[in-house]
Amino acid sequence: MTKAISVSGLHKSFGRTHALDGLDLEVEAGEVHGFLGPNGAGKSTAIRVLLGLLRADSGAAQVLGHDPWTHAVEVHRRIAYVPGDVTLWRNLSGGEVIDLYGRLRGGLDTRRRAELIERFELDPTKKGRTYSKGNRQKVALVAAFAADVDLLILDEPTSGLDPLMEEVFQRCVAEERDRGRTVLLSSHILSEVEELCDRVSIIRNGRTVESGSLAELRHLTRTSVTAELAGPPDGLAGLPGVHDLDVRGNRVRLQVDTGHLDAVLRSLGASGVRSLTSTPPTLEELFLRHYQETR
Amino acid sequence: MTATALAVRPGGFRPLAGTGTLLRFALRRDRVLIPVWVAVNTLLVLSMPGTLESLYGTAAERADLIRQMETNSSLRAMVGPLFGDSLGALTAWRVGVYAAVLAAVMSLLIVVRHTRDEEESGRQELVQSGMVGRRAPLTAALLTAAAADAVLAVLLAAGLAARGATGAVAFGAGVAGTGLVFATMAAIAAQLTESARLARGLTAGALGAAFVLRAAGDSATTDGSSPLTWVSPLGWQENLRPFAGERWWVLLLIAGAALAQGAVAYGLTGRRDVGMSFLPTRPGPAHGRLGTAGALARRLQRGSVLGWSAGFFVAGLVYGAMTEGAADLVGDNEGAREIIARLGGQAGVTDAFVAAMIGTLGLIAALYVTGSVLRLNGEETSGRAEPVLAGAVGRLRWAAGHLVVAFGGSVLILLLGGCGYALGYGRDPGPILGACLAQVPAVWVIGGAAVLLHGLLPRAAVAAWGVAGAVLLLGWIGPALDVPEAVLDLSPYGHLPKLPGAAMDWPPVLLLTALAALLTAVGLAGLRRRDLTT
Structure with a gap:
């Protein structure tokens, strides 16, 4: 089995709202997969379908090789889930909840539990009501990272964590990957995604609009180039994939579809390059482009 | 100059700021709950006179009933003593305690719902970060309960007016007053506990205890004069004696209790942090067995x-x-x-x-x-x-x-x-x-x-x-x-x-x-x- 999650053409409506409208998602075993999209794109709905909490109207979903709706219990034994907003029982301590979640999954590594509690600086004796948002999140994260499972499904898991804890979280995810586990990470924190994810899927309006490695995604976008030339440029305007061309004397600024970068550089080289800066698209630009198209 | 432009004009703490807005909001949230409770209670009481008339139509039947109530302590424990043979007195005897219990439950639910429930869920934090005084939420909750009880009192008084205007007013006031006593009691419980469930449980437990005390007192005496009855807020309703030579001063007792409890709740709410309580939670085990x-x-x-x-x-x-x-x-x-x-x-x-x-x-x-x-x-x-x-x-x-x-x-x-x-x-x-x-x-x-x-x-x-x-x-x-x-x-x-x-x-x-x-x-x-x- 090489696919941890395999979803195709998933549809789910609530009344007149189409939360999922033909979603596709492939997560390879052993990878950290970023799951991105603007608010309301259907990320959480998709995750709830993957957990068998919601039943898809149509389409196929396989999680760890099984249908998550009909084989929920077997699948869940090998999954740890962290929701974006953790609610705890007011009169149970954090430690009790961690152990409960562990036993409800495939079991808990007690050494790792102790280590994680220390790293996340969590007080496990406090009762549910007295935890802050960040600390409630830590309870679920410790339970998930200490669990003996194959797949982690994390739905905006770091909301409420401070930057130090965010760093601990990133190290934990990297460790999970090194141990050969698969992680599906839904997140809005792009540096986190850039740091951790092997591949990402971007969804919009319940549909996958882009999927691949970050390098592949970058390839589909524009690179900005600024150059100072020996003489005036020639023939740049006629090249395919060139946008926003701005020539002032020997100075050139342009945007080029990354796939056509080679031809542009050749043309610039013909005029003699004195200095050149080429900026690949930032992840922010990548996402802004996709997110903004919703509006 | 720019620094002073940011300064807030001093105007005191204004502990009640925003009460009006919160009250309207609470009434809107309860627009189904309150009418249903009030309607059920009113229908229960107003259906009584007709039924009782058919059961005890003649003077002889009523005299017989009075004699039974004097001799049977168990029946008195269940419904309270009977103070007169008019249809109004019979109604007050048969449903007075139960109408008061219903009003009490309605009031305690309303108060906890708009105080501790809101704090427990964290919603109050956002509300209170607005122009809302420290005591405004409690005030709005109590006013909501008071409004519901007042409507109930008016409906009961109007519905029973045909049986005697003064008795009808006393009955309505007694039922609503009992509601207020438990509203303010719930207000105290909401300050003491961190959980709305516990606050409701404590107040409902007090209501149950009040019923037991009244029952015990009424089984011991024929005229509701037992100290046990007087200790119970549910005993006050019967000792007000609607339709049977009203003892209006009992209303002062009811109002006094409600005011005293309200004052305690106000004192407590001003002295604690939002979301916290006077019975703090203790730490739990670091490892669980669940x-x-x-x-x-x-x-x-x-x-x-x-x-x-x-x-x-x-x-x-x-x-x-x-x-x-x-x-x-x-x-x-x-x-x-x-x-x-x-x-x-x-x-x-x-x-x-x-x-x-x-x-x-x-x-x-x-x-x-x-x-x-x-x-x-x-x-x-x-x-x-x-x-x-x-x-x-x-x-x-x-x-x-x-x-x-x-x-x-x-x-x-x-x-x-x-x-x-x-x-x-x-x-x-x-x-x-x-x-x-x-x-x-x-x-x-x-x-x-x-x-x-x-x-x-x-x-x-x-x-x-x-x-x-x-x-x-x-x-x-x-x-x-x-x-x-x-x-x-x-x-x-x-x-x-x-x-x-x-x-x-x-x-x-x-x-x-x-x-x-x-x-x-x-x-x-x-x-x-x-x-x-x-």
Whole structure:
């Protein structure tokens, strides 16, 4: 089995709202997969379908090789889930909840539990009501990272964590990957995604609009180039994939579809390059482009 | 200059700022809750005079009733003493205490809902970060309860005016005043505890204690003069004596108690942090032993089962101790027998009394089973069920954990009620425990209805409280109201054999058990097939 999650053409409506409208998602075993999209794109709905909490109207979903709706219990034994907003029982301590979640999954590594509690600086004796948002999140994260499972499904898991804890979280995810586990990470924190994810899927309006490695995604976008030339440029305007061309004397600024970068550089080289800066698209630009198209 | 432009103009703390806005908001949120409670209470009271007129039409019948109430301490314990023979006095006697209890429950629910509930959920934090004074939320909650009680008082007074204007005003004021006493008591409880559930439980426990004190006091004296009655807020309503030479100064006592409690609540609310309480939570264990959904359900419901068990045991004890009095009835007086028969019994007066009392316990158990089953709904809508169900836990097993507590717990609390009863009565516990067990199928049907609603219509699951409430009203008030048999038969309790005394009647008991099983099964099938609500 090489696919941890395999979803195709998933549809789910609530009344007149189409939360999922033909979603596709492939997560390879052993990878950290970023799951991105603007608010309301259907990320959480998709995750709830993957957990068998919601039943898809149509389409196929396989999680760890099984249908998550009909084989929920077997699948869940090998999954740890962290929701974006953790609610705890007011009169149970954090430690009790961690152990409960562990036993409800495939079991808990007690050494790792102790280590994680220390790293996340969590007080496990406090009762549910007295935890802050960040600390409630830590309870679920410790339970998930200490669990003996194959797949982690994390739905905006770091909301409420401070930057130090965010760093601990990133190290934990990297460790999970090194141990050969698969992680599906839904997140809005792009540096986190850039740091951790092997591949990402971007969804919009319940549909996958882009999927691949970050390098592949970058390839589909524009690179900005600024150059100072020996003489005036020639023939740049006629090249395919060139946008926003701005020539002032020997100075050139342009945007080029990354796939056509080679031809542009050749043309610039013909005029003699004195200095050149080429900026690949930032992840922010990548996402802004996709997110903004919703509006 | 730019620095001063940011400074806030000093205007004092303004602890009540924003009360008006919050009050309007609370009334809007309660636009269904309050009218339903007020309507039920009003209809209950206003249906009485006509019924009582048909039951006790002649002067001789009423004189007979008065004589019975003077001699029968058990009946006095149930409904209170009778102070006059006018239709108004009869009405105040028959439903005064119950109308006051309903007003008290309505008021305590309203106050906790708009105070501790809001704080516990964290919603109040956002509200109070606006232009809202420290005491505004409590004030708005109390004013909401007061408004509901005031409307109730006006409706009751207007509806009973034909029986005597002064008596009608006293009756309405007494019922509403009792509501306010428990509203302010709930306000104190909401300051003391961190959980709304506990605040409601404490106040409801105080209400139960008030009922027991009044019952004990009334069984000891014929005119409500026992100190036990005077200690109980529910005793004040009867000692106001509507329609029987009103003692208006009792209203001062009621108002004084409400004001004093309100002052305590105000003092407390000004002295604590938002979201915190005076009974702080202690740290828990760093490691847990909970490992299954069933263990989790048992743990979550442990406190409530303990509370209900204690309540049922004490109630059984009190009812049991009253039973001897029922046997002291003036010979085989036909009228008294009829009263008890109408309260749910048959044949032999003592047995009938026992059956009526245990039937009451059975009816109250409907509230337990409803609340316990609806924990499923609370877990689901709060999002706490989601991570549990994302573990290796099937939905049926998750639900079964709570249903075992709900259905098993109803057997447990009824048996404990029976043990208390046998102890207080000092007789052979066998038949009494048997009578308690005979209530179980009806309780389970109510629980099954709640499972059905949760499984098929999770967003309307609170309607299960409506089912339990309707059954309670039918059981308590229905027989006295000449409600058509067909309507009474809608309640599962109407089909139970009146044990002890009557012969055991297996077919309805088995049919009700089967019905409960069917409702539960359909509900669970629905739960398994539907989306989880979030």
